[in-house]
Amino acid sequence: MHFAFCLYKxxxxxxxxxxxLRIANECxxxxxxxxxxxxxxxxxxxxxxxxxxxxxxGFTNHTxxxxxxxxxxxxxxxxEFDVIVGFNKIPGMDIYYCGDYCYVGRSFLRHSFFYRxxxxxLYFSSFERGVFDxxxxxxxxxxxxxxxxxxxxxxxTQDSRFLCLPPTLExxxxxxxxxxxxxxxxxxSLGIQEDENLVLLIGSGFATKGLDRAIxxxxxxxxxxxxxxxxxxxxxxxxxxFQRSAKRLDVADHIHFLGGRKxxxxxMKAGDMLLHPxxxxxxxxxxxxxxxxxxxxxxxxxxxxxPHIKTANAGYVLRKRFSQEExxxxxxxxxxSERKEEWRENGIKYGQNPSLYVMPQRAVDFIEQTCExxxxxxxxxxxxxxxxxLYITNELRQALQGEDSFYQMMNIEGKVYRxxxxxxxxxxTRGDKDYFLKMHTGxxxxxxxKNITYLRAPVVGALNEWHGVHRLKDLEIDTMTVAAYxxxxxxPATKHxxxxxxxxxxxxxxEDFCADWKQNPPRTLKEIRLKRWILNKVVETARVIHENGAxxxxxxxxxxxxxxxxxxxxxxxxxxxxxxxxxxRIQMRRKTPERWAVKxxxxxxxxxxxxxxxxxDLLRFMKLYRGKPLRxxxxxxxxxxxxxxxxxxxxYESEKRKALAMEKVLRQKAKERLLESLPDDANQATxxxxxAVIGK
Numbered sequence: 001m002h003f004a005f006c007l008y009k010x011x012x013x014x015x016x017x018x019x020x021l022r023i024a025n026e027c028x029x030x031x032x033x034x035x036x037x038x039x040x041x042x043x044x045x046x047x048x049x050x051x052x053x054x055x056x057x058g059f060t061n062h063t064x065x066x067x068x069x070x071x072x073x074x075x076x077x078x079x080e081f082d083v084i085v086g087f088n089k090i091p092g093m094d095i096y097y098c099g100d101y102c103y104v105g106r107s108f109l110r111h112s113f114f115y116r117x118x119x120x121x122l123y124f125s126s127f128e129r130g131v132f133d134x135x136x137x138x139x140x141x142x143x144x145x146x147x148x149x150x151x152x153x154x155x156x157t158q159d160s161r162f163l164c165l166p167p168t169l170e171x172x173x174x175x176x177x178x179x180x181x182x183x184x185x186x187x188x189s190l191g192i193q194e195d196e197n198l199v200l201l202i203g204s205g206f207a208t209k210g211l212d213r214a215i216x217x218x219x220x221x222x223x224x225x226x227x228x229x230x231x232x233x234x235x236x237x238x239x240x241x242f243q244r245s246a247k248r249l250d251v252a253d254h255i256h257f258l259g260g261r262k263x264x265x266x267x268m269k270a271g272d273m274l275l276h277p278x279x280x281x282x283x284x285x286x287x288x289x290x291x292x293x294x295x296x297x298x299x300x301x302x303x304x305x306x307p308h309i310k311t312a313n314a315g316y317v318l319r320k321r322f323s324q325e326e327x328x329x330x331x332x333x334x335x336x337s338e339r340k341e342e343w344r345e346n347g348i349k350y351g352q353n354p355s356l357y358v359m360p361q362r363a364v365d366f367i368e369q370t371c372e373x374x375x376x377x378x379x380x381x382x383x384x385x386x387x388x389x390l391y392i393t394n395e396l397r398q399a400l401q402g403e404d405s406f407y408q409m410m411n412i413e414g415k416v417y418r419x420x421x422x423x424x425x426x427x428x429t430r431g432d433k434d435y436f437l438k439m440h441t442g443x444x445x446x447x448x449x450k451n452i453t454y455l456r457a458p459v460v461g462a463l464n465e466w467h468g469v470h471r472l473k474d475l476e477i478d479t480m481t482v483a484a485y486x487x488x489x490x491x492p493a494t495k496h497x498x499x500x501x502x503x504x505x506x507x508x509x510x511e512d513f514c515a516d517w518k519q520n521p522p523r524t525l526k527e528i529r530l531k532r533w534i535l536n537k538v539v540e541t542a543r544v545i546h547e548n549g550a551x552x553x554x555x556x557x558x559x560x561x562x563x564x565x566x567x568x569x570x571x572x573x574x575x576x577x578x579x580x581x582x583x584x585r586i587q588m589r590r591k592t593p594e595r596w597a598v599k600x601x602x603x604x605x606x607x608x609x610x611x612x613x614x615x616x617d618l619l620r621f622m623k624l625y626r627g628k629p630l631r632x633x634x635x636x637x638x639x640x641x642x643x644x645x646x647x648x649x650x651x652y653e654s655e656k657r658k659a660l661a662m663e664k665v666l667r668q669k670a671k672e673r674l675l676e677s678l679p680d681d682a683n684q685a686t687x688x689x690x691x692a693v694i695g696k
Contacts, residue, residue: 001032001033001082001083001368001371002032002033002034002035002079002080002081002082003027003032003033003034003035003081003082003083003084003085003367004034004035004036004037004076004079004081004083004084004085005020005023005024005034005035005036005037005085005087006036006037006038006072006076006084006085006086006087006088006090006093007020007036007037007038007086007087007088008038008039008064008065008068008088009038009039009040009041009042010036010038010040010041010042010043011040011042011043011204011236011260012042012043012260012262013204013235013236013260013261014204015099015203015283015285015286016087016097016099016100018170019087019097019099019168019285019359020036020087020097021046021049022168022170022359022360023085023097023360023363023364023367024036024046024049025046025049025360026360026361026363026364027364027367028048028049030364032364033050034048034049034050035049035050035051035052035079035081036049036050036051036052037052037054037072037075037076038051038052038053038054039053039054039055039056039064039068040053041053052075054068054071054072054075055071056068056071060119060120061120062119062120062123062124065088065123065124065127066123069090069091069127072090073092082371082374082375083095083367083370083371083374085097085367086131086138087099088100089103089124089127089128089130089131090127090130090131091127091130091131091136091138092130092138093131093138094137094138094139094370094374095138095139095140095141095366095367095370096131096138096139096140096141097141097363098140098141098142098143098144098147098148098151098282099143099282099283100282101147101150101280101281101282102128102147102150102151102154103124103125103128104125104128104129104154105150105151105153105154106280107121107125108588109549109588109589109590110590111590112589112590113589128155129155132151132154132155132157133155133157134155134156134157134158134389134390136157138161139161139162139163139366139370140157140161140162140163141163141165141363141366142162142163142164142165143164143165143168143282143283143304144164144282144283144304144305145164145304146304147282147304148162148164149470150470152391153466153467153470156389156390156391156485159394163362163366165359165362165363166355166356166358166359166362167283167285167288167305167308167355167356167359168283168285168288168359168360169285169288169289169292169351169356169357169359170357171357180265180266180269181266183269183270186266186267186269186270187270190232190267190270192230192270195228196228196229196230197225197228197229197230197272197273197335198230198232198270198271198272199214199218199229199230199231199232199271199272199273199274199275199331199335200231200232200234200267200268200271200273200274200275200290200295201214201231201232201233201234201235201274201275201276202233202234202235202264202267202274202276202286202290203234203235203276203278203286204235204236204237204260205235205237206233206235206237206238206239206242207237207279208278208279208280208281209235209276209277209278209279209281210276210277210278210279210300211233211242212242212245213277213324213327214231214275214277215231215242215245215246215249215251215255216249216324216327216328217275217277217324217327217328217331218231218249218251218254218255218331219249219250219251220328220331220332221328221331221332221335222332225332225335225336226251226254229254229335230254230255230256231251231254231255231256231275232256232258232267232271233255233256233257233258234258234259234260234261234264234267235259235260236259236260239257242255242257243255243257264289265289265293268289268290268293268294268295269293269294269295271295272295272296272335272340273295273296273297273298273315273334273335273340274286274287274290274295274296274297274298274299274315275298275299275331276297276298276299276300276303277298277299277300277318277322277327278299278300278302278303279300279302280302281300281302281303281304282304283303283304283305284299284303284304284305284306285305287299287303287305287306287308287309288305288308288356290314290347291308291309291312291314291315291347291350291351292347292348292350292351292356293347293348293351294344294345294347294348295344295347296314296315296334296340296343296344296347297309297314297315297316298315298316298318298327298330298331298334299315299316299317299318300317300318300322301317301318301319301320308350311350312346312347312349312350313342313343313346314343314344314346314347314350315334315343316330316333316334318330320474320475320476321475321544321547321548388406388486388487388488389486389487389488390404390405390406390409390484390485390486391484391485391486392404392409392483392484392500393482393483393484395433395483396430396435396483396484396500398431399430399431399433400430406486406488406496409437409484409486409498409500410439410486410496410498412426412428412437413426413428414426414427414428414429414437415427415428417436421443421447422440422441422442422443422444422447423438423439423440423441423443423459423584424438424439424441425437425438425439426439427503433502433503434502434503435483435500435501435502435503436480436500436501436502436503437498437499437500438462438465438498438499438500438501438584439462439496439497439498440459440460440461440462440495440496440497440498441496442460442491442493442494442495442496443458443459443460443493444493444494445493448460448492448493457585457587458492459584459585460492460493460495461487461492461495461496461497462485462487462497462498462499462584463487463497464583464584464585464586465499465583465584465586466482466485466499467586467588468550468583468584468586468588469481469482469501469583470482471548471550471586471588472545472550472580472583475544475545475548475550476544477541477544477545477580478577478578478579478580479579479580479581479583480501480502480504480579480581480583481501481502482499482500482501483500483501483502484498484499484500485497485498485499485500486498504561504563504579504581505563505577506561506562506563506577506579507561508561508562508563509557509558509559509560509561509562510534510538510557510558510560510561510562510578511556511557511558511607512558513562514534514557514608514611515610515611517531517611517612517613518610518611518612519612521612525570526566526570529570529571529572530564530566530572533564533572533576534562534578535617535620535621535624536624537578538560538578538604538621539620539621539624539625540624541560541578541580542555542600542601542604542625543624543625543626543627545592545600546592546597546600547592548592549588549589549590549591549592550586550587550588550589550592551586551587551592551596551597551599551600552580552583552585552586552600552603553585553586553587553596553599553600554582554585554603555599555600555601555603555604556603556604556606556607557604557607557608557611558607559580559581559582560578560579560580560581561578561579561581562577562578563576563577563578563579564576594640597640598640598643598644598647599647601625601644601648602643602644602645602647602648602651603648603651604648605644605645605648606647606648606649606651606652606655609648609652622641
């Protein structure tokens with residue numbers, strides 16, 4: 001078989017390039033022919049590999065990529081390949097090796113709405129859609145299940161098109177570390193004394209790898225510890241801005257830029273820890289390399305291979321919500337820890353797992369299978385209509401027993417819970433599970449224009465809730481679990497959509513649970529502990545979503561569902577959950593504007609005014625929400641909290657007026673029904689005093 005491998009550029013220190021070479025080498029060992037098409041090639045060409053360099057030009061990354069793609073199509077037309085494998089997002093490939101993050105998902109959270117109209121976004125998003133869209137035929141070799149779920153969130157890519165590969169390590173490079181000189185000899189050759197700490201940061205693309213965070217963390221070390229600590233930065237990238245930052249923080253003498261190196265295993269054997277505070281990382285193969293070489297690791301959880309650190313017990317993974325203070329603290333803790341030798345031994349032992357070294361074999365197996373499918377003209381996934389997208393989990397699909405088309409999903413029957421203009425929510429059962437189905441059938445242009453007139457984002461489908469659930473899951477906030485999602489049509493006023501979520505183990509809202517607290521406040525130790533736990537969870541939920549650019553818009557106690565459990569000593573069990581639901585109006589952006597944070601917190605304040613919260617409870621909320629001393633909050637942030645109080649009180653008074661008006665209407669209707677029920681002669685004989693009695 002003859003395979004084509006396509007990537008924008010190859011250089012020896014790129015993880016993507018190394019993976020491509022490993023797969024190409026496995027192909028040639030099996031007797032296949034491999035031809036690489038690339039925009040540039042640095043380094044030696046392995047024997048048996050044909051390389052075609054395509055010259056391309058452009059002033060920006062996306063124009064260079066466009067030129068490369070145009071010329072690549074002409075080059076590919078000159079050959080007859082059995083399978084074409086892309087290592088960058090290029091439409092028309094048979095297989096895409098997914099070594100990059102979801103561009104659209106990252107852009108939506110990091111950039112403003114207007115960024116979506118830039119030439120860069122339009123180009124890269126169209127190429128990404130050409131690979132991952134549900135109508136595409138490209139198969140995908142996925143390196144990270146986490147990143148796979150993000151792609152499915154934005155493109156509803158079918159599960160059948162993915163193969164999740166095992167971790168990738170080159171056995172010849174990492175399985176023979178004992179052949180290297182001893183650790184102290186290596187440290188001496190690098191100018192590191194026995195009592196000094198050698199911290200490594202490895203990887204090209206220093207901005208993405210979090211070098212700025214690493215420099216700040218290094219500068220935060222106590223002076224005595226800093227004097228004995230050096231940071232070696234290995235990789236190819238521009239270093240001027242980072243050198244200026246190091247000088248500004250007075251740590252330039254402790255940072256050494258080594259450039260690209262081929263002796264990374266020796267550096268890792270000599271080091272004391274790997275620091276990898278990356279902003280984004282599909283896999284982070286360097287984490288796995290450090291673990292198996294016995295180098296303790298400190299990394300952010302955005303790295304696809306970060307779970308291996310916990311599994312191997314070979315270092316620390318930061319919390320999902322990045323905090324520079326936490327990074328500073330953990331760096332100091334690891335440098336002073338007595339567990340270094342334990343982490344080192346755990347990592348070396350973990351490296352004996354043979355499944356860490358079989359990625360190229362699994363990838364080539366998949367390429368060969370795809371080749372057979374192409375030859376037999378058998379589709380490997382269900383095709384979908386161009387104006388229709390549908391995602392259903394395998395579990396629900398099996399339970400539906402073939403009733404899984406868009407039309408059938410929109411016509412499922414069950415117990416109706418809520419019905420509004422263009423929206424209907426019902427509960428149904430399939431198999432041994434209960435589900436909630438929320439259908440959107442279009443609200444019409446009148447409703448959309450009305451919302452826009454009031455400067456409100458109209459809710460025109462289930463897409464908002466679909467993204468909202470994924471965002472909260474990513475932030476580790478307890479919420480619903482999506483079982484299915486579908487959308488049909490392009491007209492925002494008439495398009496149909498639905499979302500199916502698994503029924504939660506509770507239907508007890510905080511509004512109902514706390515309703516009698518004013519008359520019967522928590523008194524026992526068990527009740528007080530639960531009240532404090534609830535307050536802490538509500539505050540944490542509010543703080544996390546607002547710190548990460550989201551706001552709920554209907555942030556009331558009725559949208560929190562409580563599932564409380566207790567241990568034998570009456571403490572709240574870790575199994576307890578507080579679920580945030582009803583996400584159809586949630587907003588997500590790079591940063592939450594203050595007015596939307598005020599609206600959310602005011603909604604909480606309004607909905608909790610009748611549950612008997614004390615002044616201490618409110619002050620505790622303020623302190624935990626801001627994460628600052630209460631004195632500082634009262635001195636510097638009272639403007640924010642006055643807005644919250646004012647808006648909450650207005651909302652409370654407004655709801656009271658509505659309730660009184662509704663009560664008046666109900667009384668009037670009751671009076672009319674009573675008059676209608678009287679005999680005609682009694683009606684005619686009714687006197688003024690009689691009407692007064694009826695009125696009473």
